[in-house]
Amino acid sequence: xxxxxxxxxxxxxxxxxxxxxxxxxxxxxxxxxxxxxxxxxxxxxxxxxxxxxxxxxxxxxxxxxxxxxxxxxxxxxxxxxxxxxxxxxxxxxxxxxxxxxxxxxxxxxxxxxxxxxxxxxxxxxxxxxxxxxxxxxxxxxxxxxxxxxxxxxxxxxxxxxxxxxxxxxxxxxxxxxxxxxxxxxxxxxxxxxxxxxxxxxxxxxxxxxxxxxxxxxxxxxxxxxxxxxxxxxxxxxxxxxxxxxxxxxxxxxxxxxxxxxxxxxxxxxxxxxxxxxxxxxxxxxxxxxxxxxxxxxxxxxxxx
Numbered sequence: 217x218x219x220x221x222x223x224x225x226x227x228x229x230x231x232x233x234x235x236x237x238x239x240x241x242x243x244x245x246x247x248x249x250x251x252x253x254x255x256x257x258x259x260x261x262x263x264x265x266x267x268x269x270x271x272x273x274x275x276x277x278x279x280x281x282x283x284x285x286x287x288x289x290x291x292x293x294x295x296x297x298x299x300x301x302x303x304x305x306x307x308x309x310x311x312x313x314x315x316x317x318x319x320x321x322x323x324x325x326x327x328x329x330x331x332x333x334x335x336x337x338x339x340x341x342x343x344x345x346x347x348x349x350x351x352x353x354x355x356x357x358x359x360x361x362x363x364x365x366x367x368x369x370x371x372x373x374x375x376x377x378x379x380x381x382x383x384x385x386x387x388x389x390x391x392x393x394x395x396x397x398x399x400x401x402x403x404x405x406x407x408x409x410x411x412x413x414x415x416x417x418x419x420x421x422x423x424x425x426x427x428x429x430x431x432x433x434x435x436x437x438x439x440x441x442x443x444x445x446x447x448x449x450x451x452x453x454x455x456x457x458x459x460x461x462x463x464x465x466x467x468x469x470x471x472x473x474x475x476x477x478x479x480x481x482x483x484x485x486x487x488x489x490x491x492x493x494x495x496x497x498x499x500x501x502x503x504x505x506x507x508x509x510x511x512x513x514x515x516x517x518x519x520x
Contacts, residue, residue: 219387222245225249234323235326238431238514239514239515240388242386242389242431243387244430246320246428248425250316250426256424258305258373259448260278260279261308262308262373262448263278266298269297270284271288281445282446283446287344287346288342288347298342303480306481306484306485308450311450312489316427320427325455325514333493333496334453335360335466336467337466338450338452340448341403341438341450342447343448348440349402350401350403350440351402353407353408354400354407355395355436356432358394358397359406360432360462361499361507362455362461362499363460363461363510364433364510367432368430369428370451371452372424372448372449373448374422375423376422376447379442379443380442381438381441382419382421384439386416386418389410390517397507407437408435410437431514433515457493460497460499461492462498466496466498
C-alpha cells in the first residue's frame with residue numbers, strides 16, 4: 217500500500233521550507249495551484265486530436281476520454297502522427313510557462329523568474345487502459361542530463377487515482393545519487409533497480425490543477441493504466457539558465473523523428489514557449505554507461 221504525498225501548497229510562500237521538504241521527500245505535491253480551466257483547455261485540445269484521429273470511442277463525449285477499440289502504445293506506427301499533432305499544440309507548450317510553475321521553480325532554484333530556463337522539450341503522455349505499458353522506475357537525469365538540479369513538474373490532465381496509474385515517487389530516493397540504468401519494459405525503455413514493494417512509495421489521487429514536482433535524481437514510476445479511460449499528463453522541466461543544458465532538451469521530444477520547431481510552431485501566436493536564451497551553455501549528450509551527475513546544489517546526496 218502506497219504512502220500519500222504531503223500537501224506542500226501551504227508552503228508556497230516559504231521557499232526555505234519547500235527546499236527542505238524536497239530534500240526530505242524527493243518531491244513536492246501541490247493541490248490545485250494551476251487553473252483547472254487552463255489545464256482543461258490543454259486536455260480538450262489533446263482529446264480533440266485523439267477524437268479526430270479515431271482514438272476515442274465513437275459517439276462518446278470527448279471530455280470523458282473513453283478509448284476506442286484499438287490500443288496504441290507510445291512508439292507504435294499509429295502513435296507518431298498523433299503525437300506530432302499534440303506537440304504542435306501551442307496550449308500544451310504555453311502551460312509550462314504558467315506563472316505559478318515558473319515562480320515555484322524560481323523559489324526552489326533560488327533564482328529570479330527571469331533566470332529560470334523552461335526546457336523547450338516538453339513531453340505529453342497518452343496511456344491507454346489495458347496497454348500493459350507502464351513507465352518503469354527511473355531517474356530523469358540519465359535522460360535529461362545537463363544540470364543535476366533540473367526539476368520536473370508532472371501535470372495530470374484529468375482525475376487519476378491509483379487504478380489509472382498516477383505517478384508515484386520513492387520518498388528520499390535522491391539521497392543515493394545517480395543509479396545505474398538498464399533496459400526496461402515500458403515508456404522510455406530505461407529504468408533503475410527499485411523494489412516496487414518498498415513501503416516508501418507514495419502517490420495521491422490527482423485532480424486537474426494539481427502538480428507534482430521532483431528532482432532529476434528522484435526515483436519515480438507510473439503503473440500501467442488499469443482503469444477504463446485514457447490517462448493524459450504533461451512533463452515540464454525547469455532549471456537555472458546559468459547551468460548547462462543538454463542539447464536534446466532544446467529540441468522537440470523525439471526529434472529528429474518528429475519535425476523541428478519551425479514546423480511544429482507554424483501558425484502559433486508566439487513561439488517563445490519553445491525558445492531558449494542564445495546565451496545558454498549547451499552540454500553534449502553523454503552515453504548512459506559511466507554517466508556521472510554533477511554535484512547538486514539543491515538536494516543532499518550520498519551517504520544516506
